Amino acid sequence: MNKTELPASQPGLAVPTIESRDLRKSFGAVEVLKGVSFKAYEHQVISIIGASGSGKSTFLRCLNFLEAPSSGEIDFKGRSLEIGGGRAPTRIEIEGLRRRTGMVFQQFNLWSHWTVLENIIKVPIHVHGVPRQQAVQRAMDLLAKVGLREKVNAYPASLSGGQQQRVAIARALAVEPELLLFDEPTSALDPELVGEVLAVIRALAKEGRTMLVVTHEMSFAREVSDKVVFFHDGRIEEEGPPAEVLRQPRSPRLGAFLKSVR
Amino acid sequence: MNPLHLLAFGPTGWGDELAYGAAMTLVIAALGFAGGLVLGLPIAAARLSSNVVLRAISGVYVTVVRGVPELLVIYLLFFGGGQFYRYVADALGYSGAVAADAFSAGVLAVILICAAYSAEVFRGAFQAIPKGQIEAANAFGMTRSTLFCRIKLPQMLRYALPSIANVWQLVLKDTALVSVTGLVELMRTIDVAAGSTRSPFLFYMTAILIFLAFTAVSNKAFEGAERHFSRSVIGGYGK
Amino acid sequence: MRWDVFFGSFPTLLSALPVTLELAVISITLGFLLAVLLAAARLSGLRALAALAYAYVYVIRGTPLLAQVFFVYYGLGQLDAMRNSILWPVFREAYACALIALSLNTAAYGSEIIRGGLLSVPRGQIEAAKAFGLSPTQRFRHVVFPQALRAMLPAYGNELILMLKGTSLASTITIIELTGQARILASETYAPIEVFLAAGAIYLGLNVVLSFGVRLLEGRVQRSGGFAMEG
Structure with missing residues (x-):
């Protein structure tokens, strides 16, 4: 079954x-x-x-x-x-x-030295060995899903709390967690x-x-x-x-x- | 005669000598700064380590170097360097001549001093990294080396930059002390020129102006660097 | 390492300690008074005065103490105006020149610390004091000063240590204080490592005592201070 x-x-x-x-x-x-x-x-x-x-x-x-x-x-x-x-x-x-697993925190905990895109692609690339292009493609899809495509190059500090948390969710999804x-x-x-x-x-x-x-x-x-x-x-x-x-x-x-x- | 002729380039004035001295000062400062930063990082890591012995050794190093006059450190390395090399040479069974030269003693002194100050800067900057960001990296299964290279180091450098600018100022100014070894850098050239022309006012004023110019230029450079690296903090171009 | 030379050099080195301490205490005191004036000038609101004070601080902080010492001792001594002035009996003395250069130097750093401390007091608290009808003197005494003192003590403590180390530069203009004495002893004994390490140990000891004292003072300031300190 x-x-x-x-x-x-x-x-x-x-x-x-x-x-x-x-x-x-x-x-x-x-x-x-x-x-x-x-x-x-x-x-x-x-x-x-x-x-x-x-x-x-x-x-x-x-x-x-x-x-x-x-x-x-x-x-x-x-x-x-x-x-x-x-x-x-x-x-x-x-x-x-x-x-x-993927985790989403109360305080978002986005990495402040990276842009939104980098926050989402870095773990797939450096931890999971996903090719960069593929990681970026997936990140863009996820950003569209959480409604933040236009913030792709923004830094976390410039986003509202709600936006940061949605990026954090996209980050967690990017590793295709079980x-x-x-x-x-x-x-x-x-x-x-x-x-x-x-x-x-x-x-x-x-x-x-x-x-x-x-x-x-x-x-x-x-x-x-x-x-x-x-x-x-x-x-x-x-x-x-x-x-x-x-x-x-x-x-x-x-x-x-x-x-x-x- | 216009006393400013003494500063002219060519055989009549001290312009070339001063330019050489200034270049030497910058070389010593740059080497000492670079070496000091490289050495400062592991010392900072040791200060933050969970290992008691590492913590104690690095703590003593930082306290001692920062608690002793820089001039004394330079004397110790310059005058004591020969004796130290002698011990090492004797221990290795080498009986030929060994000597500490002013250049290497000066650079080494600046490295050791810069390392102590930058280690404290790095330590503070590591501690300033928000704990949540390290936790998030852990939660995604980053290895320790990835965590260090991708998260801790870049974040730490961003926090450290303003204080590192101060350390550079300190290094630049401490370089003048190396002149006591007779090494021909800017301050030594000024001393010689002031003495032989009997125009100390002009030459010491010149020294002050040259150092001020160094300060102004490096301030501008660090300001630019800070603006570049803090773009993520302010909100940046992605807005 | 010849331990007998190391320990044997302490009596001679310590005999020069009073000169070091005297240089430090006098220049720190004079420097502090000048620093208060400089900080007041920078916060005076008079643009010309503030600019002048800023320029002074910039020049001192942007140049090596050694250059300042030489400038005061050798540079000023060359000027006829100086040689003919009533100040000449002061400026011809290396000791006085060292004191002047050290005081001028620490004044610049000190004024920045004092200014930073005063500016660290939140505007809202001063406004609140105004709203409760405190006079400018009362505002300074009860609200601004205690908090500014607390904010600047650690940094000023650091400056004291830098100054104590700075007195070693007096040795470059013939004054036999601790470092000068160490140089003489090192060349007499042919044991530079032992002698300079011993001198370093004395400086280190002084600085440990000094920073302990500052921390003690910080603790007292934290605890005392009246109603303005609560909150």
């Missing part, structure tokens, strides 16, 4: 794109992740919600080892990277995982700029991309995602389809959280 034909809502038979088992992370004496087990399948769009300090961003950043987990296991496409106890993943393994990680992609934006960025992310979700989105935008979580995961105090407190989780939360903590963000 062809994997791409698997309905996203019934992924039981397939290998998860990414899976964590009993993932823990401490900063000094403070344990911020207290054993998180999580699965994301191909074509799933998963919204990760929770109050600030609940560990949701740390969890996302542990998945590609921007934060080194203290213990636990991460499988990417069935390949295991074990942390603590067993053998620590090597830098090569970590780089290998990172090259197959998994897209969004770390609060609209939290640093002025309210009037949130819409343009969410529209781009929605379009990506419709394409069937595998996406993990840490977000505070409840309408986005409700309308776009296949699954919502609620973090509380370093653990997954509740998860499920948005219609159930967001309408009839079982956990009183999720209920309180949903009231507070409404």
Whole structure:
């Protein structure tokens, strides 16, 4: 059976794109992740919600080892990277995982010494060995997709936050990632700029991309995602389809959280 | 007689000698600056390294060189250079004549001084790079060398440029101190001319004017470079 | 490395230390007073005065201290106007010339630091002080001065170190301070490395003490300063 034909809502038979088992992370004496087990399948769009300090961003950043987990296991496409106890993943393994994922940050983190075009083509060229011409062609297509073709030679500093974030999304797509990680992609934006960025992310979700989105935008979580995961105090407190989780939360903590963000 | 005749070119005046001296000053400054920058980079890297020993050694180097008069560094290398080479020659079993010449001692002194100051500039500039941009490079799986060459180094240089202009000024001025070794650069030529013509006022004024001209020209050059490299910061032509 | 020579040279070198310290203290003091005047001139709003002060600072900062020392000692001494003036008894002395050149030099750098410190105080805070009816003197005393002092202390501390090192140039016009003494001792003992390293150690020690003192002062300024310092 062809994997791409698997309905996203019934992924039981397939290998998860990414899976964590009993993932823990401490900063000094403070344990911020207290054993998180999580699965994301191909074509799933998963919204990760929770109050600030609940560990949701740390969890996302542990998945590609921007934060080194203290213990636990991460499988990417069935390949295991074990942390603590067993053998620590090597830098090569970590780089290998990172090259197959794309990440979008809260603060955009565009490289300020490069133009928009350079920001998009440099990683494909220097990390993935894509021929320059091909990288440029693809970058132009992506810029058209995020509606910023005319900014191709601009520097990030001259763009609005919303434009920078759309470039950052194009940059993440340029590496043809098998998994897209969004770390609060609209939290640093002025309210009037949130819409343009969410529209781009929605379009990506419709394409069937595998996406993990840490977000505070409840309408986005409700309308776009296949699954919502609620973090509380370093653990997954509740998860499920948005219609159930967001309408009839079982956990009183999720209920309180949903009231507070409404 | 018009005292300015003393500055004429040809056999009657000191023009040619001064031009030669000025050229020598620029050569020493350029070599010392280039060498100092090249040496300053690994020292800055050592200052920021996680290795305690590297950090301590580079820290001591920077503190010592910046805490001691430049004149003393030049004396040490010029007068001590011969003794140092002697030790090395003896250790290698060589008994022939060895000597430190003024030129190499002068250039080496400027390199060592420039390295200490530029290392501090580079260190600050590395630390000024926004952490998020390095994190983004990591998130896309850049190797350490790609990260360094493509992100850290170009960004660092951009932040460092204004202060590097100051280091160049410092180097240019320190070059005058090399005259104490008798090396015939601009300041030494001025000393000789001032003494033999008994016109110190004219010649020291000339020295000041020549150095001012160097300063003005290099200021302009660095301003241009800064404008070029900071185009991405201001917003640039892509707007 | 002959350690006996290295350690043995300290007494002789230290005997010249008072000259170095005297040069440093006097020129730093004179230079500071002149620096305040220069900074005031640059911020005076009088265009001619500001331009003059700017030109002075530009010339001093754009030329080597050595050239300035020689200019004051040899260059000015050549002029008949100088030889016939009442200042001649001062300018004929190498020691006085060194003090003058060092003071003039540090004044230029110092004035830039003071000016930068004064300009670093946000305009809004001065405006707020005006709005609350503080007089110009009160504004300076309570709002501008404490903040400017805090902003310029690190840079002025650096300048003090540069000045202490700068006193070594007095040795080029016959003054036997620390570096001059080191040269004499080096040629007497034929051990330049040991002697110059010993002299370097003394300078380094002085500068470590000096920067420690500046940091102590910075700490005090951070903590004290009255209501203008909060916020």
